[in-house]
Amino acid sequence: MRKVFILPALLLAMAVARADIAPTPDAGPFSLSVAGLEFQIQPVVVKYPPGYTKTFQVAVLTGCQAGHRNCTLARRKNLIGMEVDSVNGASLRPEEGQLHQIGEAFKKGDVALELYRRQGGITVTVSFAAH
Numbered sequence: 001m002r003k004v005f006i007l008p009a010l011l012l013a014m015a016v017a018r019a020d021i022a023p024t025p026d027a028g029p030f031s032l033s034v035a036g037l038e039f040q041i042q043p044v045v046v047k048y049p050p051g052y053t054k055t056f057q058v059a060v061l062t063g064c065q066a067g068h069r070n071c072t073l074a075r076r077k078n079l080i081g082m083e084v085d086s087v088n089g090a091s092l093r094p095e096e097g098q099l100h101q102i103g104e105a106f107k108k109g110d111v112a113l114e115l116y117r118r119q120g121g122i123t124v125t126v127s128f129a130a131h
Contacts, residue, residue: 024057024094024095025057025094026041026094026098026099027094027095027096027097027100028099029097029099029100032099032103033065034102034106035106035111035130035131036065036068036069036070036071037061037064037065037070037071037074037128038061038063038064039060039061039084039099039102040060040062040099041059041060041099042057042058042062043055043056043057043058044056044057044058044083044118057094058083058084058098059084059092059098059099059102060081060082060083061074061079061080061081061083061084061113062080062081063080069129070129073126074126077124077126079115079126081117082115082116082117082124083115083118084098084113084116085114085115085116085123086113086114087102087105087111087113087114088105088111088112089112089114106130108130109130110129110130111127111128111130112127112128113126113127113128
């Protein structure tokens with residue numbers, strides 16, 4: 001009789017193991033336009049063995065305002081679509097609002113963004129003008 005109850009419990013445990021682990025919610029905002037650059041919070045799914053996945057909310061440089069010197073730099077270096085890992089050396093924290101942190105840094109002056117491209121694993125640090 002015990003074998004009958006073990007199999008459903010095992011199947012349930014395997015289903016839970018393959019389930020998505022919920023992301024830390026970002027405190028917002030979810031889009032930001034600052035210093036000629038446009039950012040958005042986007043989900044990224046990462047797979048872990050043995051079948052776990054986790055969804056992260058990341059800040060992504062999604063576009064820019066044509067004619068702005070930061071836009072020219074971003075396009076020349078092919079930065080559009082890259083994730084922002086840190087601002088002036090400080091990691092972004094979803095509980096503080098990733099885009100809020102970026103916006104506050106630009107209010108204080110020029111900003112160094114560490115950007116990451118998931119396809120290819122490329123990381124670059126680029127300095128942008130505050131205005």
